[in-house]
Amino acid sequence: MGTVLExxxxxxxxxxxxxxxxxxxxxxxxxxEGEILAVVGESGCGKTVLCxxxxxxxxxxxxxxxxxxxxxxxxxxxxxxxxxxxxxxxQISMVFQDPMTTLNxxxxxxxxxxxxxxxxxxxxxxxxxxQALELLRRMEIDHPEERFEMQPHLLSxxxxxxxxxxxxxxxxxxxxxxxxxxxxxxxxxxxxxxxxILSTCKESGIAVLFISHDLNVVARIADRxxxxxxxxxxxxxxxxxxxxxxxxxxxxGLLGAQPALAVQTKQLHSIPGIPPSLLNPPAGDLFAPRNxxxxxxxxxxxxxxxxxxxxxxxxxxxxxxxxxxxxxxxFLKRGPRR
Amino acid sequence: MNEETLLExxxxxxxxxxxxxLTIRAVDDISFQIKRGEIFGLVGESGSGKSTVAxxxxxxxxxxxxEIWFQGEKISDPKIYRKNRRYIQKNxxxxxxxxxxxxxxxxxxxxxIAELLQACGLCPGRELDIRINELLRQVGLDESFRxxxxxxxxxxxxxxxxxxxxxxxxxxxxxxxxxxxxxxxSIQAQILTLFQxxxxxxxxxxxxxxxxxxxxxLLSNTIAVMREGRLLELAETEELFEHPLHPxxxxxxxxxxxxxxxxxxxxxxxxxxxxxxxxxxxxxxVLPGHxxxx
Numbered sequence: 001m002g003t004v005l006e007x008x009x010x011x012x013x014x015x016x017x018x019x020x021x022x023x024x025x026x027x028x029x030x031x032x033e034g035e036i037l038a039v040v041g042e043s044g045c046g047k048t049v050l051c052x053x054x055x056x057x058x059x060x061x062x063x064x065x066x067x068x069x070x071x072x073x074x075x076x077x078x079x080x081x082x083x084x085x086x087x088x089x090x091q092i093s094m095v096f097q098d099p100m101t102t103l104n105x106x107x108x109x110x111x112x113x114x115x116x117x118x119x120x121x122x123x124x125x126x127x128x129x130x131q132a133l134e135l136l137r138r139m140e141i142d143h144p145e146e147r148f149e150m151q152p153h154l155l156s157x158x159x160x161x162x163x164x165x166x167x168x169x170x171x172x173x174x175x176x177x178x179x180x181x182x183x184x185x186x187x188x189x190x191x192x193x194x195x196x197i198l199s200t201c202k203e204s205g206i207a208v209l210f211i212s213h214d215l216n217v218v219a220r221i222a223d224r225x226x227x228x229x230x231x232x233x234x235x236x237x238x239x240x241x242x243x244x245x246x247x248x249x250x251x252x253g254l255l256g257a258q259p260a261l262a263v264q265t266k267q268l269h270s271i272p273g274i275p276p277s278l279l280n281p282p283a284g285d286l287f288a289p290r291n292x293x294x295x296x297x298x299x300x301x302x303x304x305x306x307x308x309x310x311x312x313x314x315x316x317x318x319x320x321x322x323x324x325x326x327x328x329x330x331f332l333k334r335g336p337r338r
Numbered sequence: 339m340n341e342e343t344l345l346e347x348x349x350x351x352x353x354x355x356x357x358x359x360l361t362i363r364a365v366d367d368i369s370f371q372i373k374r375g376e377i378f379g380l381v382g383e384s385g386s387g388k389s390t391v392a393x394x395x396x397x398x399x400x401x402x403x404x405e406i407w408f409q410g411e412k413i414s415d416p417k418i419y420r421k422n423r424r425y426i427q428k429n430x431x432x433x434x435x436x437x438x439x440x441x442x443x444x445x446x447x448x449x450x451i452a453e454l455l456q457a458c459g460l461c462p463g464r465e466l467d468i469r470i471n472e473l474l475r476q477v478g479l480d481e482s483f484r485x486x487x488x489x490x491x492x493x494x495x496x497x498x499x500x501x502x503x504x505x506x507x508x509x510x511x512x513x514x515x516x517x518x519x520x521x522x523x524s525i526q527a528q529i530l531t532l533f534q535x536x537x538x539x540x541x542x543x544x545x546x547x548x549x550x551x552x553x554x555x556l557l558s559n560t561i562a563v564m565r566e567g568r569l570l571e572l573a574e575t576e577e578l579f580e581h582p583l584h585p586x587x588x589x590x591x592x593x594x595x596x597x598x599x600x601x602x603x604x605x606x607x608x609x610x611x612x613x614x615x616x617x618x619x620x621x622x623x624v625l626p627g628h629x630x631x632x
Contacts, residue, residue: 042522186383186549187593191607213523216552216595219602239599257527259552260596266534266556270527274492 003070004174004207005031005054005092010067012053022278023049025231026067031175034205036198038218038239040254041228044275047211050228051177054209055094056084072174090120093168097180099160102167103152109163110136110148113170120171135166139196158189162196169200176201179211194221215254219243224311227251230276230286233305237312247314249291252328261331269331285317293318293326343407344543345372345395345511350404350414352387352394364390366567367404369621372511377537377544379558379575381551381590387567388547392515395545396432409510428458431504435516437496441488447474448484451503458507473502476539477532494525498532505536513545518553526553533557551594555579563587569621573628583630586610 256269306319
């Protein structure tokens with residue numbers, strides 16, 4: 001298994017009339033073939049900006065401040081728009097939250113999928129159509145021949161998202177970026193779409209960068225989880241490490257805020273305050289004002305990523321050898337249920 | 339209707355004619371009761387008609403059929419509604435999902451809350467601003483928010499203002515339609531905790547509408563499951579979660595994700611066949627206090 005996507009020390013800012021907004025700050029991670037890495041965080045934490053910048057889909061005032069992006073062994077950070085265009089869809093694809101804004105409402109879905117195939121492969125129209133039908137079948141759409149001629153508004157939300165996935169996977173990309181692909185769907189449909197992403201990507205060895213605000217959704221499909229706060233990855237590890245042995249107080253807060261985990265106690269643990277503005281942020285750990293375990297150093301210096309296991313890292317001064325030992329909150333003490 | 343019942347919804351139908359041939363039956367003959375001080379959770383997927391129920395209860399539509407009784411008055415009758423309008427407005431309040439649309443963008447936070455208090459004739463003169471400050475404190479804001487406009491504050495803070503306004507008249511019934519759905523998890527937790535606190539303090543009955551079973555389970559005493567305009571199951575919270583009877587409820591429960599990778603990876607969503615729901619029927623009491631559509 002090789003690394004297909006590697007992001008190192010990546011920072012990105014928006015130049016606005018009010019000043020510089022540091023949307024992504026020193027982010028680094030690697031994605032292996034067939035691996036699903038979930039990026040979780042609240043709105044405004046920079047998760048969508050990070051993904052869009054990988055495909056270079058951001059407006060002109062987005063400036064890369066440092067770092068690089070390596071896709072399939074090639075440094076694409078300085079690629080021209082022309083070269084990026086040849087990568088999009090072919091090597092790296094993206095699925096967005098709302099399928100209705102991704103699909104063209106006036107064109108039958110079959111034609112939209114065929115279009116994606118013809119763009120990247122030199123084959124005839126008939127062969128492309130056959131491939132598109134095969135894709136629809138793989139996306140578990142019943143009666144693909146009839147649906148092929150339908151326009152998006154005739155399909156349900158789940159069905160539309162399946163079509164969007166078909167388009168994204170049409171030219172067998174190495175990396176799929178999925179930005180909240182199930183957020184707009186009902187719970188019963190949500191699980192089906194998740195399973196579809198999981199099975200197709202595992203079968204074809206596609207690496208997935210799965211963006212979500214919902215830790216519950218992530219638990220089902222992620223191999224590894226990265227927790228983002230204020231533009232930084234504050235904790236990254238395997239799903240087991242993040243869910244059963246979280247080390248960053250923000251991760252504790254996110255898990256404690258899940259209604260599903262508060263069933264026994266009937267008591268939610270909310271994180272006080274609101275996320276910080278990334279316009280000229282102050283020095284130190286931006287989570288400190290909301291962190292009940294904040295130390296004096298949190299207000300002065302940004303914590304580095306401390307290593308806990310070979311796969312588990314967290315950026316909190318609590319992991320420093322000289323830090324006072326603080327136990328994670330009691331509500332997180334649960335063994336894995338089997 | 340006994341003493342304890344605050345709101346009774348009796349065979350309510352709410353149809354929307356789209357064209358000569360097509361009528362949407364958003365709410366199709368549903369009945370339930372909410373007791374004083376009870377938290378009643380109404381859960382359903384999108385398009386199930388749960389928001390229409392909230393709006394019908396609030397008198398925003400003229401009912402196609404059925405009756406709504408509030409404290410022994412048949413408020414679905416326009417004449418009775420008009421006669422008791424002030425009383426109903428004071429005692430039934432609603433909170434919507436989109437707080438940006440619920441607050442007037444040209445009114446300050448103070449004026450938005452003051453308008454309702456004045457309209458209901460509460461807190462005359464100097465008491466008004468004292469009461470507004472008190473309300474802001476109760477929802478976790480402070481006096482500095484008085485002069486702000488809705489677009490100057492965050493979504494969570496706006497929802498707090500909407501909540502402050504809704505509880506300002508000390509209502510008997512609070513209806514909340516997806517009150518935390520558009521908020522981030524950490525803010526959602528703050529708002530839900532606030533509801534728990536306020537409900538304990540004020541003791542209002544609460545009709546909570548949500549698509550999120552975990553949210554409903556956390557807050558409600560009683561839960562009703564809705565699908566395509568009809569109530570399919572109604573029971574006390576723990577009873578419903580421990581012993582769901584209707585196949586649709588079972589499917590819905592099996593679909594709720596939990597932040598627990600090991601159990602999540604093996605979770606299977608039950609299949610649901612809509613054909614198992616009879617075309618017509620009513621809620622039948624199968625066990626004491628546990629109703630199933632059949």
